[in-house]
Amino acid sequence: MKRILFAATLVAIGAVAYAEPPAGGPPPMPPYILRPAAPEGDRLAPGRDGKALFEVHCGYCHLVGGMGTNLLTKQQMMAGNPPEKGLLSNREDLTADYVKAVVRMGKGAMPQQTKVDLTDAELEAVSKYLGKAG
Numbered sequence: 001m002k003r004i005l006f007a008a009t010l011v012a013i014g015a016v017a018y019a020e021p022p023a024g025g026p027p028p029m030p031p032y033i034l035r036p037a038a039p040e041g042d043r044l045a046p047g048r049d050g051k052a053l054f055e056v057h058c059g060y061c062h063l064v065g066g067m068g069t070n071l072l073t074k075q076q077m078m079a080g081n082p083p084e085k086g087l088l089s090n091r092e093d094l095t096a097d098y099v100k101a102v103v104r105m106g107k108g109a110m111p112q113q114t115k116v117d118l119t120d121a122e123l124e125a126v127s128k129y130l131g132k133a134g
C-alpha cells in the first residue's frame with residue numbers, strides 16, 4: 001500500500017511539474033527550428049515573395065543556427081570574410097543562376113532540393129531574392 005501511495009505521489013508531483021514549468025517557462029526554441037508557415041497561394045504561380053519562400057524552404061538550414069549557416073560561416077571565415085557572410089541573405093556575390101544550380105544539384109553537404117521541396121516558380125523567386133550579383 002505504501003508503495004502505491006509513493007508511486008501515486010511521484011505521478012502527482014510529475015504532473016504538476018509538467019503542467020507548470022519552472023519560473024519563466026522553457027527557453028524559446030532556436031529560430032532555425034521555427035519553420036514559418038508557407039505563404040498562401042499557388043505554388044506553381046510566378047511572382048511570390050522570395051524572402052518568405054526562402055525562410056520556409058531553406059531556412060531550417062540557412063537561417064541563424066542552421067547547419068548550412070554553420071558550415072558556410074566556417075568557409076567564409078576561412079576565406080577571410082566576416083562571419084555574417086555565413087547567412088546567404090547577407091551575401092552580395094551570389095548570382096541567381098548559381099543559386100538555382102546549387103539547389104537542384106546539391107553541393108557538398110547540401111542535399112539537392114526537388115521540385116516537390118521547391119517548385120520551379122518558387123526557386124525563381126528565391127534565386128532572385130538571393131542572387132544580388134545578378
Ligand code: HEC
Pocket residue numbers: 054057058059060061062067068069071072088094098099102103107108109110111113118126130
Ligand atoms: C538540409 C539543409 C539544407 C537545405 C534545406 C538547404 N541548404 Fe543550402 N546549403 C546547405 C549546406 C550544408 C551548404 C554548404 C555545403 C558545403 O559547402 O558543403 C549549403 C550551401 C548552399 C549554397 C552555396 C553557397 C556557396 O557559398 O557556395 C547555396 C547557394 C544554397 N545552399 C542555397 C540554398 C537554397 C536557396 C535552399 C532552399 C531552396 C537551400 N540552400 C536549402 C544546407 C542546406
